[in-house]
Amino acid sequence: MSKQNFFNIILIIIFLITIGFSIFKVTPFTITGDTFIGIIAAFIGIIVTLHIGFQIIKYLEIKDELKEIKTNREEIIKAQKQVAISENKSQEIYYTLLAKSMDYNQNCVERFLTQLEALIYALKTDTKDFDDIFKQLRTYITKINYGPIYRGSNITRDEVLAEYIAKTEKIESQIKASNNYCRIKYGYEPIMRSFYKRLEKARNNEPVSSEEKQEIMREQDISLP
Structure with missing residues (x-):
């Protein structure tokens, strides 16, 4: 299970708990102005929480990807240097043998x-x-x-x-x-x-x-x- 799926499940659970408290804390259960405002406020809070949570997850994923890209880039540069050294060594040997020949x-x-x-x-x-x-x-x-x-x-x-x-x-x-x-x-x-x-x-x-x-x-x- 990925980090984002796990986080989504947690948010859904929090969402259901929040809705439950927003509705059932009103006694008796009637839809009044205060109840409506409470439900709207709960929805806004959940949306903000989801948005912030999503941004945090994306940040962590991008950070990991950038770290991996940096590692791969360093390995590529190292390999390129080794190839260049080998090519130059071959040319050195070639011209040395050419002079001797x-x-x-x-x-x-x-x-x-x-x-x-x-x-x-x-x-x-x-x-x-x-x-x-x-x-x-x-x-x-x-x-x-x-x-x-x-x-x-x-x-x-x-x-x-x-x-x-x-x-x-x-x-x-x-x-x-x-x-x-x-x-x-x-x-x-x-x-x-x-x-x-x-x-x-x-x-x-x-x-x-x-x-x-x-x-x-x-x-x-x-x-x-």
């Missing part, structure tokens, strides 16, 4: 930028460990030389590098716009400085020296706790 002697700037795109998606997950991504980025930087990135005589060195820099800056803007950028700032920025420095050296056809490679691969503070 490129031919080892292929343009390492492209491999670096592909790995950088993986970082975009990693920042959208709940991970706090970026060591593997940063290690890959540093490794790709050590492979950047002028020969592999030069595409032919129809385009100048400056044009090639300007194109790569523009693409890098576009990806960087997305990384720095992330709410989680503070987690990687102190590890990420030294890597990017090494990247731009290596591009400039590659433009001047300077090979990667063993000292430069050691400097690039040196461990950094990858992320904040």
Whole structure:
């Protein structure tokens, strides 16, 4: 039995008792002006009571429904977040594998930028460990030389590098716009400085020296706790 049905039964009982007292308290039983007024007053009281009772029941029912809706909404939001995290993790893995799948002697700037795109998606997950991504980025930087990135005589060195820099800056803007950028700032920025420095050296056809490679691969503070 619902709350409202139970309440209706109580009201009907009260209604019958009220009618009984309103009529039978008059002795002898005759319909006079006072009797009529008493009956009308009783009816008005019952109507007001029914109305107030109905409003209370509706309030309690709406309150319960709102509570249930809030609970369901929180569960839906939580599920949506988990789905988004899973999707971003999948994209991170995809771009990481894509960078690794490129031919080892292929343009390492492209491999670096592909790995950088993986970082975009990693920042959208709940991970706090970026060591593997940063290690890959540093490794790709050590492979950047002028020969592999030069595409032919129809385009100048400056044009090639300007194109790569523009693409890098576009990806960087997305990384720095992330709410989680503070987690990687102190590890990420030294890597990017090494990247731009290596591009400039590659433009001047300077090979990667063993000292430069050691400097690039040196461990950094990858992320904040």
